[in-house]
Amino acid sequence: MAPGRFEKSFTQQTPIPDSGIEAAVAVMRSGRLHRYNTRGAEESEAMALEREFALWQGARFCLAVASGGQAMQIALRAAGVTPGDAVLTNGFTLAPVPGAIAAVGGRPVLAEITEDLVIDLDDLAIKARASGARILLLSHMRGHLCDMARLVQIVGDLGITLIEDCAHTMGAKWDGRASGSFGLAGCFSTQTYKHMNSGEGGLLTSDDAAFMARATILSGSYMLYERHGAGPAAEVYQALRLETPNCSARMDSLRAALLRPQLREIEAAIAGWNARYDRVAGHLAKSPAIRLPKRPEAETYVGSSIQFRLPGISRARAKAFVAVLAAVGVEVKWFGGAEPVGFTSDHHSWRYVAAQDLPRTDAILAGLFDMRLPLTFSLSDCDLLADHILSAVAALQHGETA
Numbered sequence: 001m002a003p004g005r006f007e008k009s010f011t012q013q014t015p016i017p018d019s020g021i022e023a024a025v026a027v028m029r030s031g032r033l034h035r036y037n038t039r040g041a042e043e044s045e046a047m048a049l050e051r052e053f054a055l056w057q058g059a060r061f062c063l064a065v066a067s068g069g070q071a072m073q074i075a076l077r078a079a080g081v082t083p084g085d086a087v088l089t090n091g092f093t094l095a096p097v098p099g100a101i102a103a104v105g106g107r108p109v110l111a112e113i114t115e116d117l118v119i120d121l122d123d124l125a126i127k128a129r130a131s132g133a134r135i136l137l138l139s140h141m142r143g144h145l146c147d148m149a150r151l152v153q154i155v156g157d158l159g160i161t162l163i164e165d166c167a168h169t170m171g172a173k174w175d176g177r178a179s180g181s182f183g184l185a186g187c188f189s190t191q192t193y194k195h196m197n198s199g200e201g202g203l204l205t206s207d208d209a210a211f212m213a214r215a216t217i218l219s220g221s222y223m224l225y226e227r228h229g230a231g232p233a234a235e236v237y238q239a240l241r242l243e244t245p246n247c248s249a250r251m252d253s254l255r256a257a258l259l260r261p262q263l264r265e266i267e268a269a270i271a272g273w274n275a276r277y278d279r280v281a282g283h284l285a286k287s288p289a290i291r292l293p294k295r296p297e298a299e300t301y302v303g304s305s306i307q308f309r310l311p312g313i314s315r316a317r318a319k320a321f322v323a324v325l326a327a328v329g330v331e332v333k334w335f336g337g338a339e340p341v342g343f344t345s346d347h348h349s350w351r352y353v354a355a356q357d358l359p360r361t362d363a364i365l366a367g368l369f370d371m372r373l374p375l376t377f378s379l380s381d382c383d384l385l386a387d388h389i390l391s392a393v394a395a396l397q398h399g400e401t402a
């Protein structure tokens, strides 16, 4: 019997916890929405979020900002990137990553990825030497962590500063160590489709006091940098307070109020995503035609989306495969299209970046599919989704969708 149509939305999130709604209403009633609009010794919601996120992440410092993209731009600038500098990143990531490099006038230098969707460390070393880049903005794209021990070794040997884009790895770990803690800084997003939802928002973490002081002033702290929940001591600012521009990218207390209860519940959310991921992955693993990225022993992942490859699939068949699934309500995105659809842009559509040859990445993306797994899906929804995908793959093999 053919499985029934899938009816749920792929972009519907779970509601904000009641305690977050109440805290947000309290902020609105107070009228003090701006993070620095505090009374006496009062701790603003933004300050409290910074303190709590730093503790959870195991970082000395945390700065709340307006978006994940802003966290990356501020991190690059606070790390010393100046216009014209080469900045390494993965050839497969989402548009805000090359966008952040472009925003600070940097030149993105793209490294190839592997079949497991992580940066190719051999290519990274080659590109690092050839470009002379001093910075790597490493994107843990779709929640896949490369061999972080080897990466740290490589960047250490080459004298490269590491900044991690953890938009998809909030809560993920390598060998028990939190993603975002392997280099100078970690950048997180709290945009609706990430692991915590404040509509828009970002968090930047680091253990480096001078870096975080520069980042805080860049984020638009005026001279109110002492009103931060997990910031460096006031004296760290003395040397740089008048040298650093204010680029206005603060998070407000309303968003912070929405996020604090979500952080308290994040371990349960992670378990929920992983139960869904493992359920779908378990079914897909039964098809020899489908390749799932390897999940190394050392990796603790957060499966808020799933990726799979159909190696060697033609463009026409990939399009037909996506269309067949869309017709039964299953939203699978394909990263191999010539034109970006929604978030699926690839490096060919970043025309502000100097064109680069990434034949291995292109070959992988040509057969790469992606599906979100929001917590609004149940485990039986996951069974149904996998059924549809397996049927569509079987139909492909019988040439029915050619």
Ligand SMILES: *Cc1c(COP(=O)(O)O)cnc(C)c1O
Pocket (backbone or CB within 6 Å): 067, 068, 069, 070, 093, 094, 096, 097, 139, 141, 142, 165, 167, 168, 189, 190, 191, 200, 201, 202
């Ligand atoms: C969403 C995202 C970002 C940036 O987050 P925003 O908050 O939307 O600016 C960065 N990197 C990746 C891989 C993302 O998916």
